[in-house]
Amino acid sequence: MAGARTTAMRRFADRELRRGGGRVRRPAGASAVEIAYLRESPGQSLPVVVIPGGPGLASAVPYQALRRSGAKHDLDIVMMEHRGVGLSRFDVDGAKLAVDEVTVTAAADDLAAVLDDARIEQAVIVGSSYGTYVAQVFGVRHPQRVASMVLDSPILSVVDDLAVTRAYRRELLVDGPGETADAVRALIDADVVPSVELNDVVTAVYEAAGPDVLRRLLVARARGRGRQVWRQIAGLGEAEVDGLSPYVMEPDLVAGISYRELGYAHDPDGLPLDPVEPFAAHSDEPFTGEPVSLPDELPRFTWPTAVVACERDLRTPPPIAARVAELIPDGVLVEIADTGHSALDSHRRALEAIIRAARDGTVHELPARAAGLAALPRRGSLQVASQLIRAGVAVGSRVP
Numbered sequence: 001m002a003g004a005r006t007t008a009m010r011r012f013a014d015r016e017l018r019r020g021g022g023r024v025r026r027p028a029g030a031s032a033v034e035i036a037y038l039r040e041s042p043g044q045s046l047p048v049v050v051i052p053g054g055p056g057l058a059s060a061v062p063y064q065a066l067r068r069s070g071a072k073h074d075l076d077i078v079m080m081e082h083r084g085v086g087l088s089r090f091d092v093d094g095a096k097l098a099v100d101e102v103t104v105t106a107a108a109d110d111l112a113a114v115l116d117d118a119r120i121e122q123a124v125i126v127g128s129s130y131g132t133y134v135a136q137v138f139g140v141r142h143p144q145r146v147a148s149m150v151l152d153s154p155i156l157s158v159v160d161d162l163a164v165t166r167a168y169r170r171e172l173l174v175d176g177p178g179e180t181a182d183a184v185r186a187l188i189d190a191d192v193v194p195s196v197e198l199n200d201v202v203t204a205v206y207e208a209a210g211p212d213v214l215r216r217l218l219v220a221r222a223r224g225r226g227r228q229v230w231r232q233i234a235g236l237g238e239a240e241v242d243g244l245s246p247y248v249m250e251p252d253l254v255a256g257i258s259y260r261e262l263g264y265a266h267d268p269d270g271l272p273l274d275p276v277e278p279f280a281a282h283s284d285e286p287f288t289g290e291p292v293s294l295p296d297e298l299p300r301f302t303w304p305t306a307v308v309a310c311e312r313d314l315r316t317p318p319p320i321a322a323r324v325a326e327l328i329p330d331g332v333l334v335e336i337a338d339t340g341h342s343a344l345d346s347h348r349r350a351l352e353a354i355i356r357a358a359r360d361g362t363v364h365e366l367p368a369r370a371a372g373l374a375a376l377p378r379r380g381s382l383q384v385a386s387q388l389i390r391a392g393v394a395v396g397s398r399v400p
Helices: 002-019 064-072 104-117 130-141 158-173 179-190 195-209 211-222 227-242 255-261 294-300 318-327 348-360 367-374 381-396
Strands: 021-028 031-039 048-051 077-080 123-128 146-152 305-310 331-336
Touching: 002 021, 002 031, 021 104, 031 104, 048 104, 048 130, 048 348, 064 077, 064 348, 077 104, 104 130, 104 255, 123 130, 123 348, 130 146, 130 294, 146 348, 158 179, 158 318, 179 195, 179 211, 195 211, 195 227, 195 381, 211 227, 211 381, 227 381, 294 318, 305 318, 305 348, 318 331, 331 367, 348 367
Parallel strands: 048 077, 048 123, 123 146, 146 305, 305 331
Antiparallel strands: 021 031, 031 077
16 A cells, blocks of 8 residues: 555656646755755746745645645745655655755755756745745855745754744743643643653644644543543654655655754753744754855845734744844735645645735835734644644543
8 A cells, every 4th residue: 555655646746746846856965956946837927935844844745735825926936845855855866865865955956957957046935844944055055046925933052942832832821821831731641641742742732733733632531531642643743753755754864954953853951832842753864064154144135025923823923033133134024814734735725825915025015904914814734733633632632
């Protein structure tokens, strides 16, 4: 079954590539890799490069709907299949890329080669989550190729972001007032679930469904109810860290980025809701250092940048986005209410509107439009997860 699914996904990805795009050969150790990219609707407007999160998240298969939507709404979207993932997973000799050959700077330079191959001089560079790191490094290394930028749920600095995220999570959901924080503390004190499970479930449910649904699930779990839906949600968190879904999410070959460069498992502190705890449970890969110091580089950015802060983001919370917007001279902060991590995946319509503003030179109007953006119909892969979680909690909280 696994082999048949992989074959089917490969065929799907190949079909997407045949719709538009190409391949560009790039060095990879002693060999080379052909980096695949997708471009469905070349037009007269300024192209838009979209870099998804992860690392390990593919572009060809997961973001078919984004490219179709862009084509319908006059967005010339270009997406690169990240080296080590999906259509760019193997070298030209058919061997998997080595982990050491998959780095952030290599990915940023791959993107420059993709733009060369597609004959694109400048583009709107859009990154989401981990993709914001690639976007910013691209801006450092290839500033002449950037017309404007959108940074959705951004990463800024490994050590500083970790401190900010820990403080934000704990102030909101462990030490703070309110019934949801009370329910988190009660489950911690009861010591009936492993801390990694609690971490995974709290993050997933809060971001996808909000504090009220999370409170209901926590109270039910403390009373011995909702165990099945709890296990299913915890399993989703574990799969996100260590799962392998060919042509969708492939975290194995990008482990050098996740752990050595971006410190996803760096220095767990043993306290509740530590964002690195789920990753540290799966890897002891050491953090060796970031490729660039973004806090030092962002003040040199000269292009208009929309920095998107999602209200319910527990992974790269709003204070990080606010700091990024402060550091970029022509940056504006766009706050999207009632939205979890990554507007690309949780509120695609809002992000598409922000991208159009970046393309059309109206970035500075976005803060005043924030309420309207949040009210747009919600689309994105995480909306399915949100509906399933809400339904599961509604049933599980009542059934023993």
